[in-house]
Amino acid sequence: MRxxxxxxRKWCSIATQEGGYHGxxxxxxxxxxVSASVFVNEFDVGDGKRKTRRTRRNVVLQRSHKDGxxxxxxxxxxxxxxxxxxxxLQLAQSHVESQEVESQPE
Numbered sequence: 001m002r003x004x005x006x007x008x009r010k011w012c013s014i015a016t017q018e019g020g021y022h023g024x025x026x027x028x029x030x031x032x033x034v035s036a037s038v039f040v041n042e043f044d045v046g047d048g049k050r051k052t053r054r055t056r057r058n059v060v061l062q063r064s065h066k067d068g069x070x071x072x073x074x075x076x077x078x079x080x081x082x083x084x085x086x087x088x089l090q091l092a093q094s095h096v097e098s099q100e101v102e103s104q105p106e
Contacts, residue, residue: 025038031088034085035064035088038092
């Protein structure tokens with residue numbers, strides 16, 4: 001299978017257990033119908049007097065499928081989807097790790 005790396009700059013809202021996540025899509029890794037998207041969310045932490053800007057990177061794994069004429073996404077994977085899912089997750093992990101190293105203060 002051919003691996004495609006796509007860089008996008010768009011806002012997305014993804015449901016999470018916490019009730020929602022808003023982040024900027026930085027990279028999307030695709031193999032066939034399976035994709036892993038890396039989202040970046042910046043936030044402030046601190047005690048009220050002194051705040052520090054932090055960055056959190058999250059990865060969302062999806063599989064596209066066609067329902068009639070409409071394309072939809074799911075987070076359910078069959079046995080045949082797992083090799084592509086593993087590979088795009090490995091690519092996303094490598095990307096996130098390199099971004100974390102680059103963003104560490106010296």
